[in-house]
Amino acid sequence: xxxxxxxxxxxxxxxxxxxxxxxxxxxxxxxxxxxxxxxxxxxxxxxxxxxxxxxxxxxxxxxxxxxxxxxxxxxxxxxxxxxxxxxxxxxxxxxxxxxxxxxxxxxxxxxxxxxxxxxxxxxxxxxxxxxxxxxxxxxxxxxxxxxxxxxxxxxxxxxxxxxxxxxxxxxxxxxxxxxxxxxxxxxxxxxxx
Amino acid sequence: xxxxxxxxxxxxxxxxxxxxxxxxxxxxxxxxxxxxxxxxxxxxxxxxxxxxxxxxxxxxxxxxxxxxxxxxxxxxxxxxxxxxxxxxxxxxxxxxxxxxxxxxxxxxxxxxxxxxxxxxxxxxxxxxxxxxxxxxxxxxxxxxxxxxxxxxxxxxxxxxxxxxxxxxxxxxx
Numbered sequence: 001x002x003x004x005x006x007x008x009x010x011x012x013x014x015x016x017x018x019x020x021x022x023x024x025x026x027x028x029x030x031x032x033x034x035x036x037x038x039x040x041x042x043x044x045x046x047x048x049x050x051x052x053x054x055x056x057x058x059x060x061x062x063x064x065x066x067x068x069x070x071x072x073x074x075x076x077x078x079x080x081x082x083x084x085x086x087x088x089x090x091x092x093x094x095x096x097x098x099x100x101x102x103x104x105x106x107x108x109x110x111x112x113x114x115x116x117x118x119x120x121x122x123x124x125x126x127x128x129x130x131x132x133x134x135x136x137x138x139x140x141x142x143x144x145x146x147x148x149x150x151x152x153x154x155x156x157x158x159x160x161x162x163x164x165x166x167x168x169x170x171x172x173x174x175x176x177x178x179x180x181x182x183x184x185x186x187x188x189x190x191x192x193x
Numbered sequence: 194x195x196x197x198x199x200x201x202x203x204x205x206x207x208x209x210x211x212x213x214x215x216x217x218x219x220x221x222x223x224x225x226x227x228x229x230x231x232x233x234x235x236x237x238x239x240x241x242x243x244x245x246x247x248x249x250x251x252x253x254x255x256x257x258x259x260x261x262x263x264x265x266x267x268x269x270x271x272x273x274x275x276x277x278x279x280x281x282x283x284x285x286x287x288x289x290x291x292x293x294x295x296x297x298x299x300x301x302x303x304x305x306x307x308x309x310x311x312x313x314x315x316x317x318x319x320x321x322x323x324x325x326x327x328x329x330x331x332x333x334x335x336x337x338x339x340x341x342x343x344x345x346x347x348x349x350x351x352x353x354x355x356x357x358x359x360x361x362x363x364x365x366x
Contacts, residue, residue: 055254
């Protein structure tokens with residue numbers, strides 16, 4: 001299963017649910033699988049996609065919040081797993097596209113190529129529902145049948161991204177917020193007393 | 194036990210600015226703020242983060258989900274937060290009210306806290322992060338409220354600095 005194939009599975013199962021993507025190739029593949037208003041693409045802040053997902057899931061308990069992360073990115077913010085275990089947002093689905101390399105920066109190997117086990121790390125941090133998916137069927141079953149907070153390590157092959165998402169950060173944010181029902185007012189000051 | 198006046202003021206200001214979601218990394222003076230939130234502001238949700246940059250990431254998600262978020266941290270943690278601020282919070286124009294408990298300013302005893310404490314305002318200025326310093330305990334509520342109002346009204350983050358000379362009398366350890 002390539003990362004793009006895995007991303008297509010996530011987009012298909014997400015329906016209208018929001019998807020937060022880690023910068024670089026995970027975000028590029030999310031755009032390739034389907035550029036939709038409910039996609040929040042990060043262009044920086046490596047490691048924070050899962051944290052953004054935690055905040056969104058805590059704020060909007062009515063939505064199932066998907067995060068498409070990378071193994072290198074999650075390793076940069078491993079404490080996020082402890083926070084997910086602590087806050088336990090049941091509506092959070094964290095999918096880690098584990099290609100065992102820093103693909104965006106030139107294919108350097110990550111620790112998962114040498115045995116680092118992010119599924120075990122998630123369980124050790126108190127996250128009850130975890131899975132490692134080695135094919136599209138396993139990935140689909142994990143997302144469909146397990147309740148969150150759910151961490152799925154999707155073992156994927158690197159696939160060269162073909163397109164990039166929108167570049168304008170404020171456009172990404174405003175399109176996303178409008179799509180999930182939290183539109184920013186045209187005049188910012190209207191929002192605050 | 195009554196909280197120190199500055200801590201009660203911080204809570205009052207955060208609440209008056211409309212924030213009901215606080216993500217924090219613990220700090221000794223901020224423990225008084227946390228205690229006041231827990232005992233008197235039941236409508237404020239407190240969330241612990243393991244690291245300050247993570248706290249800003251959670252705050253961004255809270256904002257996307259419709260909340261007006263506050264992050265509480267020690268000044269040393271601003272160093273841990275810079276990539277989150279400069280590549281997420283600032284470019285995406287995500288408003289966050291940051292409450293920063295100062296170390297390294299007047300009254301500091303730990304040399305390891307001094308360089309970051311002294312550089313903090315210059316660093317904020319360099320990345321165009323607005324900041325204001327609470328002048329006294331009496332001014333805490335209004336300063337925090339106004340920094341929050343500006344942040345949430347203009348969709349920029351804003352930091353409220355709590356000087357050590359104000360908070361240190363209430364440190365227990």
